[in-house]
Amino acid sequence: MYNPKSTKAEEFICHEEVLDSLKFADEKKDDIKYVKSIIEKAKLRKGLSHREASVLLACDNEEINNEMYELAAQIKKDFYGNRIVMFAPLYLSNYCVNGCVYCPYHYKNKHIARKKLTQEEVKQEVIALQDMGHKRLAIEAGEDPINNPIEYIIECINTIYSIKHKNGAIRRVNVNIAATTVENYKKLHDAGIGTYILFQETYHKESYEKLHPTGPKHNYAYHTEAMDRAMQGGIDDVGLGVLFGLELYRYELAALLMHAEHLEAVYGVGPHTISVPRIKKADDIDPTAFDNSISDEIFAKICALIRISVPYTGMIISTRESQEVREKVLKLGVSQISGASRTSVGGYTEEERPHDSEQFDVSDQRTLDEVVKWLMELGFIPSFCTACYREGRTGDRFMSLLKSGQIQNCCHPNALMTLKEFLEDYASEETKEIGEKLIREELKNIPKDNVRKIAENYLDNIHLGKRDFRF
Numbered sequence: 001m002y003n004p005k006s007t008k009a010e011e012f013i014c015h016e017e018v019l020d021s022l023k024f025a026d027e028k029k030d031d032i033k034y035v036k037s038i039i040e041k042a043k044l045r046k047g048l049s050h051r052e053a054s055v056l057l058a059c060d061n062e063e064i065n066n067e068m069y070e071l072a073a074q075i076k077k078d079f080y081g082n083r084i085v086m087f088a089p090l091y092l093s094n095y096c097v098n099g100c101v102y103c104p105y106h107y108k109n110k111h112i113a114r115k116k117l118t119q120e121e122v123k124q125e126v127i128a129l130q131d132m133g134h135k136r137l138a139i140e141a142g143e144d145p146i147n148n149p150i151e152y153i154i155e156c157i158n159t160i161y162s163i164k165h166k167n168g169a170i171r172r173v174n175v176n177i178a179a180t181t182v183e184n185y186k187k188l189h190d191a192g193i194g195t196y197i198l199f200q201e202t203y204h205k206e207s208y209e210k211l212h213p214t215g216p217k218h219n220y221a222y223h224t225e226a227m228d229r230a231m232q233g234g235i236d237d238v239g240l241g242v243l244f245g246l247e248l249y250r251y252e253l254a255a256l257l258m259h260a261e262h263l264e265a266v267y268g269v270g271p272h273t274i275s276v277p278r279i280k281k282a283d284d285i286d287p288t289a290f291d292n293s294i295s296d297e298i299f300a301k302i303c304a305l306i307r308i309s310v311p312y313t314g315m316i317i318s319t320r321e322s323q324e325v326r327e328k329v330l331k332l333g334v335s336q337i338s339g340a341s342r343t344s345v346g347g348y349t350e351e352e353r354p355h356d357s358e359q360f361d362v363s364d365q366r367t368l369d370e371v372v373k374w375l376m377e378l379g380f381i382p383s384f385c386t387a388c389y390r391e392g393r394t395g396d397r398f399m400s401l402l403k404s405g406q407i408q409n410c411c412h413p414n415a416l417m418t419l420k421e422f423l424e425d426y427a428s429e430e431t432k433e434i435g436e437k438l439i440r441e442e443l444k445n446i447p448k449d450n451v452r453k454i455a456e457n458y459l460d461n462i463h464l465g466k467r468d469f470r471f
């Protein structure tokens with residue numbers, strides 16, 4: 001029944017295979033010789049299967065776990081250097097016809113303020129985001145065919161790309177909207193989106209159906225097969241995710257990796273990103289009502305395991321997590337983080353953080369300048385780079401760049417140049433000082449002399465007011 005090459009949800013996320021994997025993990029977790037052989041395999045940097053990752057997740061040997069953390073940190077360095085890509089979510093509409101029991105946008109919630117941005121409001125939100133320094137957005141919307149049809153989403157994307165305020169520009173729009181048809185994915189692709197992101201929430205079918213009791217999202221197969229339709233619609237960068245806390249984490253990790261294996265088996269390219277959200281308090285949602293919440297330690301272990309199991313997949317962490325947790329997982333493999341996020345519709349144009357239409361409470365409430373400064377003080381390069389997709393390096397072409405080892409001659413200078421733009425246009429004096437020093441130091445880490453010289457020239461030009469250079 002289990003078949004990663006099938007395009008049927010119940011065959012590529014086969015419940016029995018998940019259960020067998022967990023049983024296998026329980027049997028093997030204390031077999032130190034076998035567990036060590038999995039770590040050795042992971043060191044080859046070609047990833048691990050869902051079964052192997054499940055064994056490591058179940059293993060509670062401290063020495064092995066420490067080795068796994070070290071390896072995750074090393075793979076992170078080898079594949080992503082010290083760059084961290086920055087983005088912000090933009091909530092377009094919280095009208096929703098679904099009944100998701102963990103989300104305050106569920107249709108039965110009558111007291112949450114319902115809002116949908118007009119194109120003028122989209123423009124004002126984008127200007128506010130550009131004025132912080134953002135270049136990359138993830139647009140978010142509830143599912144509502146009447147209020148938020150695909151035409152509305154496309155119109156918003158066009159508006160977002162069209163706004164050039166001062167030196168600002170949104171250069172990549174990722175999209176996190178409900179599962180839709182191949183035809184609609186084609187429209188999103190034609191509108192020039194970056195990644196199509198859709199969280200599975202839970203891979204456990206029975207729980208999924210209970211957690212999504214009503215509305216189109218109730219259909220487990222339609223939701224689980226969404227990435228297949230997205231790929232058929234021409235989108236080759238897709239982002240997976242699980243909402244941790246809904247189901248047993250061991251089940252979720254095995255199934256999440258099976259999903260990645262499925263995409264690789266059928267389309268020759270795995271997921272572009274994996275997100276790891278945890279349930280948060282929100283309007284009428286109490287996270288303690290869900291009894292599968294995971295500790296910060298398990299959360300960190302999951303992040304490390306994702307890093308070593310799918311080394312070529314970016315990992316995203318949002319402001320749902322605190323500064324402290326973010327700091328821990330940044331080292332273990334996270335490659336993208338949001339900054340200064342507001343999860344309410346129209347939130348960026350308000351003086352004070354509004355709560356009346358929020359999707360969830362934000363733990364990390366710092367400004368983008370503070371997040372950028374913090375990252376640099378931790379030794380990371382905050383990157384506002386969007387070059388790959390604009391140069392057509394998506395899907396397997398992006399993966400080839402990663403595998404070619406040329407990242408340091410490409411992503412590294414691109415990160416420095418986009419950071420320089422941020423420093424010139426938006427940073428505080430203190431952040432600017434730290435950033436300029438970092439850029440000078442990091443230029444030395446560009447291996448090719450000619451690339452370094454070109455990058456230096458571009459940086460001078462950015463100082464003189466020119467923008468948008470890229471390799």
Ligand code: SAM
Pocket residue numbers: 102103104140141142143176177178179198199201217242243277278279280281282285320359360
């Ligand atoms: N409505 C779309 C869908 O069905 O996928 C768009 C996504 S929604 C705006 C973004 C994500 O927020 C959801 O997929 C869910 O995982 C997450 N989310 C919902 N309620 C949450 C909560 N209380 N705490 C944390 N994350 C939550």
